[in-house]
Amino acid sequence: MSISPTDPSAGPSGAAPPPGCPAHGLDAEGISRLYGPDAEADPMALYNQLREKYGEVAPVLVPGDVQAWLVLSHAGNLRVLNNPLQFSSDPRNFNQVIGPEHPLAPITFRQSLINFADGEEHKRLRAAVTDVLAKVNTRGVRQRITQAVNDLVAEFAPEGRADLVKDVAEHLPMIVMSRLVGIDDVPAQRLAEACRDLMQGTPTAVDSNKFLLETLYQLVETKKTAPGRDLASWLLEHEAGLEDKEVVEHLRHILVASNETTVNLISDALRVALTHTAFRAHLAGGSMTVPDALDDVLWNNPPLRVLPARYAVGDITLGEQEIRGGDMVLNGIAAGNVDPLIRPDLSSRMSGNRSHLAFSSGPHECPGQSLGKTIAEVAIDVVLAGLPDLQIDLSEGELTRTPTWTSSHLDTLPVVFTPVKVQRRPTGAMPLAGAAMPAEQPATAAVFPPAEQPAPVAGTPRPSWWRRLLRLR
Template sequence: MTEHRPEVSTEDFVKLYGAQFQEDPATLYGRIRQDYGGVAPVLLDGDVPAWLVCGYREVHQVTSDSQLFARDTRRWNQWENVPADWPLLPYVAHNPSVMFTEALEHRRRAGAIGDALSSVDQFDLRAHCEQIADRLIDTFAGAGEADLITQFAMQIPLLAIAKMYGMPEAETPALVRDVAISLDVGPDAIPAYGRVQESMGRLLALKHRQPGHDVPSHMAQNPAGLTDAEIVQDLLVVTAAAQQPTANWIGNTIRLMLTDDRFAMTLSGGRGSVGEALNEVLWHDTPTQNFIGRFATRDTQLGGRRIRTGDLLVLGLAAANADPHVRPDLAGGAAGNHAHMSFGHGEHGCPHPAPEVAEVIARTTVEVLLDRLPDLSLSVPDEALKWQRSMWMRGLESLPVTFTPTYVASHVASWG
C-alpha cells in the first residue's frame, strides 16, 4: 500500500541548485530520499517548483507510463512563472525534435533513429575510435603530461559521430568547435547552435545527392518518411546526446581507474577491468545526473505525493541508481548488473542501440589510452579535482595526469 504524505508548503522544498551538487551529490540525494521518500518537492533555478523523482521504483513507474507522465513540455503548468532569461529554458523550450514528441509520432521518429544507429558497423566504429584515440594521444604523448578532459575525452565522441554521419573531413573541426560552444551557457551558445544546425542541413543535402552507408542517409531512406526538417532536428538531438554524456563517461571512468586500487592491474597493461569500470561509473557517478523531465497529464498520486495536472517531474537518474534497494554493493563491484537508469527507461529512454554505440566509443578510447600510457597517474590529489558546476551533468572540469614521455613520429593528422 502506498504511503500517503501530506501536502507540502514552500519552506519544505529542496533547492535543486547551488554548490552542494558539485562535490558529493550522492550524499545529498541520500538525505533527500531519507527525508522525503521517493518523490521530493524541489525548487529549480529562480525557485520554480517541481518534483524530484529520486526513488528507483518511482523513476521506473514514471518512465514506464508515457500516457500519464508525458514528454511534451507545453503541458507544463508553470510557464507563466518562467522568465525569458531562465537558465534552464534550453531544457524545456519546445522544438520540433524527437525529444518532445509523444505516442505514435514519437515511436515513428525514435524508430527511425534506432534503425539508423543499428546500421552502424560496430567493428568499424571501434577501429575508427582506436585511430581517433591514437591521434589524440600522439599530440601530447611526448610531453609527459596532459589534461585528459580537454585534450582527450571531450574531443572523442564528436569525432566518432562525424564518422558515423559520413561528414566531410573538412567540416569536422568546425563541428567539434561549434557543438562544444553550443553546449555552454555563454553568449556564443545560440549562434554556435545555429551553425551546427546549418552544418546538419548541408550534410543532409549532400546525402540526398550522394547517399552512403551512414546515419543521415539511412534516416532519409527510412520508411517512416521523415521530412528534412525532422531529420536535421533529430541529428542535432543525437549529436548533443552523444557528446557530453559520452565524454563525461570516459572522463569519469579514467578517474575511477586512477583512484581506485581495484583497477591498479588494468593500468599496468591489462584490459579486463575497463568494462567493469565503465559500468560502475554508470551506477555510482553517472554522467547524466538528472533529466527534465515528464509532465503529469492528470491529477495523480506518486510515491505518496499528490501530483497535479501539468506538474513537472525531474527524473533523478543518479538518485535512483543510488537507491539502496537496487544499488550494487560497491565492494563487490557492479559487474554484470546493468539495471541502472543512466540511459533512462521506457519509450523515451535512449533508443536501442544508442547505449551500445556509446559504450563502443567509451570503452575503445579508454583501452587505447591504457595501452599507450600504462604508467598514467594523477598529477594532483583526487580531492583536488573539480567537477563541472551542474546538477544535470556529472563530469570533471579537468583531469591532469603525468606519464613517461613517448616519442611519436610527426605526421599530419587526418580524421578520415
C-alpha cells in the first residue's frame, strides 16, 4: 500500500497558468514574500505594509514562490472562511501546479481529510472526527494532562531553574495527544518534531510527513485486530465507514493541528504572564481567569498566523482585488486579529472576547479547540501554582523566536524559582474516555507546591501563585 500523499494524480487538477500570466494577474517581480528571514522576522510590519499598499487583500508569494492572496481584514477572513461555495478547501481547484517533492505538497495536495473537503463529503468526515473527540472523558484527560505536567516539572523542580519552552511546552501536547490517538511505541518528542517540520515548508517536510504516515499506518493495522479506547480505534469503528487511508489522514491531522498550535499557545501564555505587569495583575487579582487570559493571547499571538489554504471557485472580487478562479487564498489570522477597523486600540484587553480568528470559523472551524485550550490551561495552572517565586531569567527583549511563514515559535523561556522538594504522584492508568473518573481523584490538581504546603485540589480557593504574581510587579 502506498502511503505517500504526494502522488501527482491526487494533486491539483487545474492547468498551470500560461507563461507571463501569474495566478493573481500581477507580475511576480516585486511582490512580497511571506517567507524568508526578512518577512518572518517582523511579520506584523509586513502585514501593515501590505495593508497600506493593497487594502484588505494583498498578493504574496509563499515557499517555492507559489503565488497567493493574503486576506488582512477581520471581515474579509470571515467571508472566506464562512463561504465554501466561493472559496473551496479542495486543492483540485488550484490553478497552479506543484510537484510531489515541493515543500508545500504535504499541505496542498488533496488528501481524504476534512480540511480538504467541502459539502457532503466534509460533513461525513467531520462527523466522524467530532463524534470521536466527544467520546474523550473530560475529567480523565484533565487528570492525564495534570500528571504529564507534573512529570515534566519533576525533572527540573529541584534545580531552581528551567526553560519552560523546552522543558514543558514542547513536550506536553504530544505526550497527551499521542496517548489519545493510541500511540505508545514511538517517542512523543519524535512525533512532535515531525509534525512541526511538515508544517514549515522545509526541505525535509516531505520526509517528516512520510515518517508520520508510516507510524500511523502501523497503528491502524494494529488497532484493526486489537482495538482500544482511543481515537484510532473509534475512527475505524465509526458509522461513517472511513477507509484505512481516511483514518490515517485524520489521525495525522489531529496530531499536526494540535501539536504546534498548543505548544505556541502554552509558550506565549507563560511568556505574557511572566513579562507583562498588567497581565499578571489581572490574573493575580482574580479579574482575569486563565481561560480569559488565553483568549487575550489568542488575539495578540495566535498560534497560527497564516492559515492555508482556500481556492477561489470562480472569478470574484474580494476587498479591492479581482481574484480569479483557482487562485490560492490564505487567511491572515494574525493580521485579521489586529485589523484597525475592529481594534483601533491594540493595548485594550481582549480577555473573554472569543471573536478572534485563531480557531478559524465556518464549517472548518477547529473541532479540537476545547481540547487544545484545556491542555494549555492545565499546564499554566500547574506550572504557576507549583513553582514558587517563578521569575523570568531574561528580559522580554532578549527572548528569541523561530518564525516560519505560518507561525512563530518561542525558542526559550528561561525561569528561576525556589527549588521544590517534589512529591511525585504514582503513575496509574487514567481513563481518557468512557467510564467516569473515580470520585476521589481530582480532575485537576497542582502537586508541586512547597513541601510543607498541601497540594490544592479542584474546588479549593485559588492557590497562592495569584498573590505571588502580585509581589513580582
